[in-house]
Every structure is written in C-alpha cells, then in structure tokens.
Amino acid sequence: MAAAVARAVRIRAIALLTLAPLFWSVNWIVGRGLADHVPPLAMTFYRWLFAIVILAPFTLPQVIRERALIVRHWRTLAALGVVGVGIHNALAYLGLRYTTATNGVILNSFIPILIVAMSRLALGERLSRMQLAGVLVSLAGVLTILSKGSPAAIVGLRFNGGDLLIVLSMAMWAAYTIGLRFRPPGMRMLSFLFVIACFGDLSVLPFYAAESALGEPMAWTPEVALAIAAVALLSSVLAYVFWNRGVEALGAGVAGLFVHLMPVFGVALAWLTLGEHLAPYHVAGIALIVAGLYATSRVAQGYAAGARP
Numbered sequence: 001m002a003a004a005v006a007r008a009v010r011i012r013a014i015a016l017l018t019l020a021p022l023f024w025s026v027n028w029i030v031g032r033g034l035a036d037h038v039p040p041l042a043m044t045f046y047r048w049l050f051a052i053v054i055l056a057p058f059t060l061p062q063v064i065r066e067r068a069l070i071v072r073h074w075r076t077l078a079a080l081g082v083v084g085v086g087i088h089n090a091l092a093y094l095g096l097r098y099t100t101a102t103n104g105v106i107l108n109s110f111i112p113i114l115i116v117a118m119s120r121l122a123l124g125e126r127l128s129r130m131q132l133a134g135v136l137v138s139l140a141g142v143l144t145i146l147s148k149g150s151p152a153a154i155v156g157l158r159f160n161g162g163d164l165l166i167v168l169s170m171a172m173w174a175a176y177t178i179g180l181r182f183r184p185p186g187m188r189m190l191s192f193l194f195v196i197a198c199f200g201d202l203s204v205l206p207f208y209a210a211e212s213a214l215g216e217p218m219a220w221t222p223e224v225a226l227a228i229a230a231v232a233l234l235s236s237v238l239a240y241v242f243w244n245r246g247v248e249a250l251g252a253g254v255a256g257l258f259v260h261l262m263p264v265f266g267v268a269l270a271w272l273t274l275g276e277h278l279a280p281y282h283v284a285g286i287a288l289i290v291a292g293l294y295a296t297s298r299v300a301q302g303y304a305a306g307a308r309p
Contacts (some may be wrong), residue, residue, distance in 0.1 A: 015248035016242035023242075025105060025265035027235035029273070030227050031093055032101035038224060039216040040093035041208040045125050046218070048085060049231035050203040055194045062191040062235040070195055072185040077192075078199045084176030085200025090207070091169035099163025103264035107166045109142040114174035115256035130295055131253065138260040138292025141285040145263050149281030177252045180244060193240050231236070260289045 034043060063070065070077065096104055112135055183192055212218065247255045264286045 003309070009249055010186040017246035017250070017255055018261060020243040020246065021108075021238040021258055021261040022265045023234040023239035024108075025262050025269055026274045027231050027239075028096070028101045028104045028108075028262075028266065029269055030231050032096045032104065034097045034224065034227060035093070037219060038228075039211050039218065040097060041090055041204060041211040042216070042218045043228070044086070044089040045201060045208040046228050047089065047232050047236055048197050048204070050229050051236035052201065054195050054233060054237055055190060055197065059190045059194040062188050063194060063234075066187055066191055069184050069187055070191075073187075075178075076182050076184065077195050080176060080179050081196035082197030082203045083172050083265070084154075085196055086203040088169050088172035088176060089200075090204060092174065093164050095162040095165030095169060099166065102266060102270070103163055104144065104166050104171065105262045106142060107163060108170060108262045111170050111174055112138070112179075112253075112256035114139040114171055115252050116176055118171075118174050118178055119253055131257075134295035135257060136292070137295060138257055138289045141288025141290075141292065142260055142263055143284035144281055144288060145267065149279075149280075149284060156234045174220065174256070177243075177247060177256060180247050180252065183244075189244055193237070193244070230260055257292065260292065264289055284292045 031043065092104065116132075116135065243255070246258070267282050267286070
C-alpha cells in the first residue's frame with residue numbers, strides 16, 4: 001500500500017513538474033514579444049500584480065488565518081519573494097531585451113547544474129550516480145539543440161550581455177528552488193505564493209517607479225493587458241504552484257532537471273506559432289532530454305515516500 005501511494009505521489013509530481021516548464025516557456029515567448037513595447041521592470045511588476053489580484057479571492061482568508069505564522073517567518077518569506085519573484089524575473093526580462101527567446105529558453109537548462117552545485121556547496125547534498133547520469137544525458141540533449149547537432153559549433157558559441165543577465169537570473173531561480181525547503185511548515189501553498197508575490201512585487205516597485213521616471217513609461221493596449229494577464233495566470237500562479245509541489249515531492253535536485261523540458265516546449269511552440277520546422281537535431285535533443293528525465297525521476301520514489309505533505 002505504501003509503495004502504491006509513493007508511486008502515485010511520484011507520478012503526480014512528475015506531471016506537475018512537466019506542466020510548469022510548459023507554462024514558463026509561454027512566458028519567455030510573450031516576454032520576448034513584448035520586450036520592445038513593455039519595459040522589463042514594468043513587465044515584472046504588472047505580471048505579479050495581476051497574479052496577486054488573481055490569487056487574492058482564494059487566498060486572503062487563508063492568509064488571515066495564517067497571519068501569526070507569516071509574521072513569525074516573514075524574513076524567510078521576504079527573502080524567497082525578493083529572490084524568486086523580484087530579482088529573478090527582472091533580470092530575465094531585462095536580458096530578453098538583448099537576446100532571443102530561444103537563447104533564454106535554452107539557457108534555462110543550466111538551472112539543474114546550478115541547483116546541484118549550490119545544493120552541494122550550501123547544504124552538502126549529493127545526487128546519486130543515476131541522477132548525475134540523468135543530468136548529463138539531459139544536458140547533452142540541450143547542447144545538441146543549441147549546437148544544431150554539430151559538436152564543433154559549441155566551441156564557437158558566444159554569449160552577449162542579455163545571455164549573461166539571463167544566466168544570473170537562472171542563478172536566482174536555483175537559489176529560490178533550494179530555499180523552498182525553508183518554507184514555513186504548515187503554510188498552505190496558495191497563501192505562501194500570495195505572500196511571496198507581495199514581497200517580490202513590493203521589492204520591484206521602487207525600481208519600476210525609477211524606470212518610469214527615467215523615460216520608459218508603460219504603454220497599455222488591450223493586447224498588452226491580455227498578454228500580461230495570460231502570463232500572470234499560467235506562468236506566475238499555476239506554474240509556481242506546480243513547481244513548488246513538485247519540489248516538495250521529489251526534491252530540488254530532481255525537480256531542477258525538469259527545466260530541461262523548456263527547450264523542448266520552446267521548439268514546439270516556435271513550430272506551432274511561428275511556422276518553424278523540426279530538424280533532426282531537435283528530435284535527437286528532445287530524445288536525450290526525455291531519457292535523462294526518466295533516469296533521474298525513477299530514483300526519486302524513495303524521496304517521494306517521505307515528502308512533507
């Protein structure tokens with residue numbers, strides 16, 4: 001019975017961790033599409049303001065009931081909000097001004113490596129040999145897509161300032177993912193997301209105000225409002241809830257590997273929305289990524305059995 005329950009928990013976590021990168025891939029495409037029309041800090045601020053508005057009717061009663069818990073752990077909640085909501089998103093949108101959405105999606109695949117390295121340094125954690133093999137196989141798939149199937153092309157890769165900003169953004173996300181283990185015990189997921197969203201958006205507000213004062217005001221159109229609302233619902237609310245649940249069940253190191261699905265979804269979305277065609281190297285890269293995910297997620301069953309509810 002216990003084994004069946006553990007298996008069900010693992011399958012559910014894998015499904016949630018698969019949907020989160022899909023929704024985040026949508027964010028990168030929309031973010032790049034709006035990069036020339038919406039300033040990066042405005043995009044960050046309004047994305048999360050919309051998310052707060054969406055969450056409020058469902059979470060305010062919970063937040064009121066958990067106010068003592070929130071006050072007791074406000075420093076942890078503030079840190080997670082500033083890093084995982086404010087800094088991470090602001091750097092990503094700023095980077096998308098100077099690089100492509102494809103580069104942004106692909107660079108997300110460095111997150112598992114960052115999580116493994118930061119977990120080892122900060123927490124002394126280690127992955128099993130099978131998990132490390134899964135990371136390497138998935139990373140090989142990402143490099144296959146990045147190099148268009150030519151190993152020699154990797155040598156000639158050059159990253160611009162936008163790419164470096166995105167890499168820094170990914171480091172913030174890795175830190176947030178590791179920090180989720182310090183989420184206040186007993187705090188409901190939606191109220192947790194609502195509180196860190198408020199902290200994160202408040203941290204962005206003064207910088208957004210400065211951005212507007214320096215000559216980059218927000219230009220609202222119905223299309224812009226609809227796009228930001230869609231990103232708020234999919235990428236801010238649903239993806240964060242799914243990601244946090246998946247991290248609880250499988251751990252940060254395993255969950256981080258699912259970020260490798262973002263290039264898969266990015267290629268597919270580009271094919272569907274932009275008319276781009278799948279090349280053989282895309283298929284090969286996707287196969288390697290999925291193989292790495294399978295290898296790593298198989299060894300997570302024991303962790304799932306002891307996960308905190």
